[in-house]
Amino acid sequence: MTPVSYLLDISRLLARADYAVPTGIDRVELSYAQYLLTHKREQSYFCAMHPVGIAGGIPTPLAEEMIEALAAKWGGSTVSTSASRLKRKIRRKILYSPLPKKPRIVHILVSHHHLTRPRVIRNILKRTGAKFVPILHDLIPLEYPEYARPGEPARHAVRVQTILDYAAGIIFPSHAVRDAFMPYMEKHSRQIPVGLVPLGVNVKKEEDLLPPTLACPSRPYFVCLSTIEPRKNHLLLLQAWRRLAEQLGDRAPVLVVIGKRGWENENIVDLLDRCPSLKGHVLEYNELPDQDVIHLLKNCRALLFPTFSEGFGLPLAEAFSFGVPVLCSDIPVLREVGAGIADYLDPLDGPAWIEAILDYTTNSARRRDQIQRINYWKPFTWESSIVGTLDSVCEFKLFN
Incomplete structure (x- = not known):
């Protein structure tokens, strides 16, 4: 029997090639591309959409060059190959490059890129004869429109409809997202096979990392790692830190905020830029290479994650x-991903967060207990995650 082939869309990687640091979804698409090149090279093909709305194939050597350049750039290396130059070269090529047409081919869309353009998806499937299997990362714009950019709920509704119209199978990263999507299938009388595959993490050894370029704060510190936007609830942390700074002065712990500034965040930015009480107590980094993020994370007292919603x-x-304890919101998806190991707090309960932060500033029993619990947590690597997706594709029985 002819083996299944995979057509991976890397449109998002092209769109993000000029950025100094990746987002979480960028890392997902990059990890899939790296895995397929390493483990399924003879069965793997690559494509992308040009901004004018035309999709085309990308020769494997050229796709590989782009993927290696991005991995090096986002990993903090000084690279001779320009990802931006490769992006321009690939975009010129895809205007005229054919898409592969194979008897048993699956079109995998890891990001939500161009799900708002159903004609592009339909055209790819028509030209390749492929079965479409996207990953749906969340339904946040529909469930919590107050945290989305203007117009994003309507755009996400189109993404959902595109999946309902064209998907032969769907991958979800959590039970929470899968359960939220099921009513949409029922409403449209669709029975699409689904797979539940958690996202992976890059478990890097110390010797594999470049040396960090910055030092950790001299005082005990905490890390918040996410895009600065209302849904991530930075406001709670900044208000807590203002209280800690006013009460403890130089004995207060430090908050390290890592992430690019997003949207609808004027109140947060006002505090970061203009609040006198936070000066010297809150550090903000918008673009850090992996080795610096990992260095700060591994040496902090805890990761703080007071988000209102996640996929x-x-x-x-x-x-x-990395064995780092976590204080996070008590929401179902974080209990699922964290296996109940983290310390879970109401994302609106400021006093409870201040109390927990003070506990974790010291070598408290509360912190020691969580570190012991983390020893029982088993990381899901990117390899196991991607193998899970490919196994789900087989289980979907898409071909006779």
């Missing part, structure tokens, strides 16, 4: 992979 919660898994 998975990758920072929690990344912290646990």
